[in-house]
Amino acid sequence: MNVESPPALHVLLARKLRSFDEVTDAEVCVLEQTMRGTRHFEAGQELVSAEDRPSHSTMIVEGWAARARTLESGARQITAIHVPGDFVDLHSFLLHKMDHSVVALSPCRAAMAPHERLKRITQEQPHLTRLLWLNTLVDAGIHRTWIVGMGRLSSAGHMAQLFCELYVRLKAVDLARDFEFEMPLTQPVLADALGLSLVHVSRTLRELRSAKLVDWRARNVKILDWDRLTAVAQFDPTYLSLTPEPR
Amino acid sequence: MNVESPPALHVLLARKLRSFDEVTDAEVCVLEQTMRGTRHFEAGQELVSAEDRPSHSTMIVEGWAARARTLESGARQITAIHVPGDFVDLHSFLLHKMDHSVVALSPCRAAMAPHERLKRITQEQPHLTRLLWLNTLVDAGIHRTWIVGMGRLSSAGHMAQLFCELYVRLKAVDLARDFEFEMPLTQPVLADALGLSLVHVSRTLRELRSAKLVDWRARNVKILDWDRLTAVAQFDPTYLSLTPEPR
DNA sequence: CGAGGTCTTGAAGACGATCAACAAACGTGG
DNA sequence: CCACGTTTGTTGATCGTCTTCAAGACCTCG
Numbered sequence: 001m002n003v004e005s006p007p008a009l010h011v012l013l014a015r016k017l018r019s020f021d022e023v024t025d026a027e028v029c030v031l032e033q034t035m036r037g038t039r040h041f042e043a044g045q046e047l048v049s050a051e052d053r054p055s056h057s058t059m060i061v062e063g064w065a066a067r068a069r070t071l072e073s074g075a076r077q078i079t080a081i082h083v084p085g086d087f088v089d090l091h092s093f094l095l096h097k098m099d100h101s102v103v104a105l106s107p108c109r110a111a112m113a114p115h116e117r118l119k120r121i122t123q124e125q126p127h128l129t130r131l132l133w134l135n136t137l138v139d140a141g142i143h144r145t146w147i148v149g150m151g152r153l154s155s156a157g158h159m160a161q162l163f164c165e166l167y168v169r170l171k172a173v174d175l176a177r178d179f180e181f182e183m184p185l186t187q188p189v190l191a192d193a194l195g196l197s198l199v200h201v202s203r204t205l206r207e208l209r210s211a212k213l214v215d216w217r218a219r220n221v222k223i224l225d226w227d228r229l230t231a232v233a234q235f236d237p238t239y240l241s242l243t244p245e246p247r
Numbered sequence: 248m249n250v251e252s253p254p255a256l257h258v259l260l261a262r263k264l265r266s267f268d269e270v271t272d273a274e275v276c277v278l279e280q281t282m283r284g285t286r287h288f289e290a291g292q293e294l295v296s297a298e299d300r301p302s303h304s305t306m307i308v309e310g311w312a313a314r315a316r317t318l319e320s321g322a323r324q325i326t327a328i329h330v331p332g333d334f335v336d337l338h339s340f341l342l343h344k345m346d347h348s349v350v351a352l353s354p355c356r357a358a359m360a361p362h363e364r365l366k367r368i369t370q371e372q373p374h375l376t377r378l379l380w381l382n383t384l385v386d387a388g389i390h391r392t393w394i395v396g397m398g399r400l401s402s403a404g405h406m407a408q409l410f411c412e413l414y415v416r417l418k419a420v421d422l423a424r425d426f427e428f429e430m431p432l433t434q435p436v437l438a439d440a441l442g443l444s445l446v447h448v449s450r451t452l453r454e455l456r457s458a459k460l461v462d463w464r465a466r467n468v469k470i471l472d473w474d475r476l477t478a479v480a481q482f483d484p485t486y487l488s489l490t491p492e493p494r
Numbered sequence: 495c496g497a498g499g500t501c502t503t504g505a506a507g508a509c510g511a512t513c514a515a516c517a518a519a520c521g522t523g524g
Numbered sequence: 525c526c527a528c529g530t531t532t533g534t535t536g537a538t539c540g541t542c543t544t545c546a547a548g549a550c551c552t553c554g
Contacts, residue, residue, distance in 0.1 A: 069395050071481055077398040079391040091388075094381040094494050099388055099486035122377055126370045133380045134341040136387060141338075141346055143390035144326040148316050150397040151324040151442025155542075187501065195398025197543050202502060218551095234318055239346035247341050402510075433532065444511050449534060451510095465519090 009035060009061060009111055012173065016085040019172045020131055021247045027128050034117040035059070041104040043184075048089050048102040056112045057090045063108030064184055068192065069100045078193040080142060081105070081166070081185075085173040087135050093118045106184035130247050141239035150195050153234070155204045158194055160233035163214055167223060168237050179223040183216065256282060256308060256358055259420065263332040266419045267378055268494045274375050281364040282306070288351040290431075295336050295349040303359045304337045310355030311431055315439065316347045325440040327389060328352070328413070328432075332420040334382050340365045353431035377494050388486035397442050400481070402451045405441055407480035410461055414470060415484050426470035430463065 010032050017023040017031070038061055041047055047058055047065060060082050067080045067088065079100060082088045088102050093115050122129045142165065149158040166183065170176035191201040208214050213229045215222045223229055257279050264270040264278070285308055288294055294312060295301055307329050314327045314335065326347060329335045335349050340362050369376045389412065396405040413430065417423035438448040455461050460476045462469040470476055 067391070069391070071395070071399055073399075075399045077395040079394045091384045094377055095384050095388065095488055096492055096494075097485055097488075099483070100391060119377075123373045126376075129373075129376060130341055130366075130369055133376075133383070136380070137338045137342050137383055140383060140387035140390055141342065143387055143394060144314070144316070144347060147326045147390060147393055147397065147442075148318070148324040150394065151439075152318055152320075152322045186499090192398075195394075199502085199544080200542055203542090206502085236346070238344055241342055241344075245343055247343075435532085445532095446512075446534085447510055453534085 009038075012061060012085050015173050016135075017131055018244060019242050020134055021127075021244050023127075023131070027125065030121070030125060031128060034113045034121060035111040036114055036117075038109050038111045041065075041108040041110065043104050043106050043108075045104050046101050047104060047108070047110060048092070048098055050098050050101040052092075052098045052101075053096055054089060054092045054098065054115075056114045057087060057093050057118065058102070058110045058112060059087045059090075060084050061109045061111050064105040065102055065108055065110075066105050066189070066193070067100050067102050076192045077195060078189070079146070080139060081162075081193060083166070083170055083173065084175060087113075087132070090118075090132060091136055091139075105189055127247075134241065134247055138239070138241050141241070145239050149233075155194070155196055155200060156207050157232050157234065159190075159201075159204050159208060160213065160229050161235055162190075162193065163208075163221065163223065164230055164233050164235040164237075165240070167221075168240060168242065172240075172242050179226055181221050182219050183221045184219055256285075259308060259332050262420050263382075264378055265491060266489050267381055268374075268491050270374075270378070274372065277368070277372060278375060281360045281368060282358040283361055283364075285356050285358045288312075288355040288357065290351050290353050290355075292351050293348050294351060294355070294357060295339070295345055297345050297348040299339075299345045299348075300343055301336060301339045301345065301362075303361045304334060304340050304365065305349070305357045305359060306334045306337075307331050308356045308358050311352040312349055312355055312357075313352050313436070313440070314347050314349050323439045324442060325436070326393070327386060328409075328440060330413070330417055330420065331422060334360075334379070337365075337379060338383055338386075352436060374494075381488065381494055385486070385488050388488070392486050396480075402441070402443055402447060403454050404479050404481065406437075406448075406451050406455060407460065407476050408482055409437075409441065410455075410468065410470065411477055411480050411482040411484075412487070414468075415487055415489065419487075419489050426473055428468050429466050430468045431466055 010028065013031055014028045017028060048054055050069065062084055065082045065088055066078045068076050068078045070076045092098055145161065149161045153161065167176055167181060170181045175181060187201050188198050191198045194201065212224050213232065215224055257275065260278050261275045264275060294305055297316065309331055312329045312335055313325045315323050315325045317323045339345055392408065396408045400408065414423050414428060417428045422428060434448045435445050438445045441448065452463065459471050460479065462471055
């Protein structure tokens with residue numbers, strides 16, 4: 001295996017699980033073996049559509065994706081942004097019917113976990129079950145943080161919050177370091193995530209840029225002043241639960 | 248037991264679980280017996296504070312509560328509203344450290360489930376585990392719906408959405424019927440939930456009232472035109488997963 | 495070099511926030 | 525039962541943020 005190529009599924013799973021708790025190799029293997037093959041998606045393609053009743057859940061191995069709901073007006077609201085290592089629709093295992101779609105934001109590779117195998121895990125692997133559950137709880141924590149950002153922060157604060165969150169999450173799976181990461185998003189996508197108009201995203205971005213907080217060009221985000229950025233965003237990473245503890 | 252008094256814990260648990268799936272009496276009993284006593288809280292009192300590391304999770308038996316985060320400015324954002332039957336901080340079982348507080352919105356009675364007993368359930372009761380997990384997944388679905396409301400709906404649409412949601416949720420635990428329910432909230436609380444100013448809540452409320460969609464006086468909410476209200480809110484109850492299915 | 499997609503900027507206007515005053519409802523004690 | 529204070533809700537006026545519409549610049553890739 002080539003060092004340039006993206007991490008193997010096994011490595012990604014181990015990293016992800018071990019950011020939450022100590023996990024045995026056997027447990028990583030069990031989870032790896034619940035995954036049945038991977039599929040490839042182009043940017044813009046739907047991994048899962050709203051109204052679907054998926055028979056498997058999807059983990060992103062490569063690329064970025066988003067959960068989104070589209071309104072009658074055609075307006076779209078993104079409710080979560082997902083990066084490699086994220087189990088995008090693990091909730092469909094128990095929720096059954098999707099209440100939103102999952103769309104690729106960049107070319108994506110995704111691994112599939114059949115629901116009946118996940119059910120087996122809940123019957124045979126209590127610890128692994130708790131970690132999968134935790135995964136969905138962190139998603140909920142992210143949702144809550146977005147709600148706070150949308151409801152009570154300025155647009156700059158809200159956007160800063162998103163940059164902070166993405167940096168911390170990407171670092172946990174080794175896709176960011178030295179306050180720098182690759183972000184394959186466009187401004188319209190950011191607008192749909194923040195609940196702002198495209199024009200205002202552009203202006204808010206200029207604001208952060210001219211305040212020397214972040215620099216984003218050619219897909220590359222550089223955080224120029226972490227302390228001030230987190231202050232603007234009132235960012236506290238607690239909600240991401242990235243400290244390993246017995247769960 | 249008196250018909251006027253609130254339903255016993257057992258009845259409430261059974262109703263709640265059975266809105267998701269078929270559940271045996273034995274399972275209801277197991278869950279009931281994980282609960283260790285109840286506590287009473289006055290309106291405004293915190294059931295759990297941000298930064299806490301609770302040793303038990305809390306289920307509301309009577310009264311309403313909210314999860315909230317308070318910012319440096321003193322502004323508050325409510326991220327969820329909870330009614331009887333809701334497991335307000337079940338997520339603390341695995342998340343450990345709270346990232347927000349839980350506050351009573353009205354006088355409340357809450358039952359406590361020690362975390363070590365919940366852990367036992369994950370080891371011995373896979374089906375019950377899945378239903379508890381589902382509970383937290385529905386919370387996440389509610390969060391997503393709120394994000395859509397905040398980001399892409401008008402203030403009237405967003406508020407209408409909240410009324411629709413509360414009605415459906417309360418009906419599931421038999422606390423609403425005939426498009427009517429008791430809502431022990433004040434407008435400032437509603438403002439913190441919707442991410443709006445107090446003044447604007449008052450105006451938006453007037454808008455819904457004069458459009459003959461809802462009537463809210465003396466804690467009593469009447470939904471006057473369900474069809475038009477759901478249209479304004481673009482409300483689709485899928486996300487509440489209130490159709491019993493094998494999980 | 496040209497064409498599509500992506501981003502930036504300006505101008506006008508809508509929506510919601512803030513400030514400030516007042517009204518209504520509620521609870522308490524006299 | 526009324527008087528009073530407190531809490532809760534309403535309304536008006538003004539201001540700022542964000543949206544919308546529109547045009548133009550930039551970039552990337554064939």
